[in-house]
Amino acid sequence: MEAKEIYEKLLSKFDDGILEFKEDKTIDPYIKIKAEILPDLCFELRDNEDFLFDYLINLTGMDYGKDLGVVYHLYSMKYKHRIVLKVDLNRENPVIPSVEMIWKTANWHEREAYDMFGIIFEGHPFLVRILTPYDWEGYPLRKDYVTPEYYHGIRVPY
Numbered sequence: 226m227e228a229k230e231i232y233e234k235l236l237s238k239f240d241d242g243i244l245e246f247k248e249d250k251t252i253d254p255y256i257k258i259k260a261e262i263l264p265d266l267c268f269e270l271r272d273n274e275d276f277l278f279d280y281l282i283n284l285t286g287m288d289y290g291k292d293l294g295v296v297y298h299l300y301s302m303k304y305k306h307r308i309v310l311k312v313d314l315n316r317e318n319p320v321i322p323s324v325e326m327i328w329k330t331a332n333w334h335e336r337e338a339y340d341m342f343g344i345i346f347e348g349h350p351f352l353v354r355i356l357t358p359y360d361w362e363g364y365p366l367r368k369d370y371v372t373p374e375y376y377h378g379i380r381v382p383y
Contacts, residue, residue, distance in 0.1 A: 228254030
């Protein structure tokens with residue numbers, strides 16, 4: 226199934242929550258959605274016989290400067306089709322529902338996005354830092370991040 230067909234089928238069910246569809250030869254086609262419809266839309270993509278997106282290839286945080294975002298790359302093993310979902314988040318309160326209960330591979334991906342960008346995944350069973358120490362201050366992949374000179378009296382090399 227082509228990305229445009231996936232978008233049109235989703236639009237008929239989630240009209241109010243779908244913000245944009247972008248299909249361009251230079252990037253993967255994506256559907257931008259509101260955060261609040263994410264779990265329902267993802268269950269639909271995974272369980273609907275027309276889609277069967279059974280594989281979360283990647284989930285990553287993004288810093289767009291003004292806002293943050295999360296990008297989901299999905300793939301169907303049965304149909305060999307793929308789609309990208311994008312969700313924009315407020316930089317001051319970056320909260321989004323977890324999809325860990327839909328695709329277990331999201332567990333570590335969400336923890337990494339939390340650790341590096343400070344994105345809160347509501348409903349995640351164990352949302353703690355995964356790449357930095359638990360008491361690390363700040364989010365290293367945010368554009369406004371300033372690397373500390375010392376951590377517990379130890380010089381931080383850079």
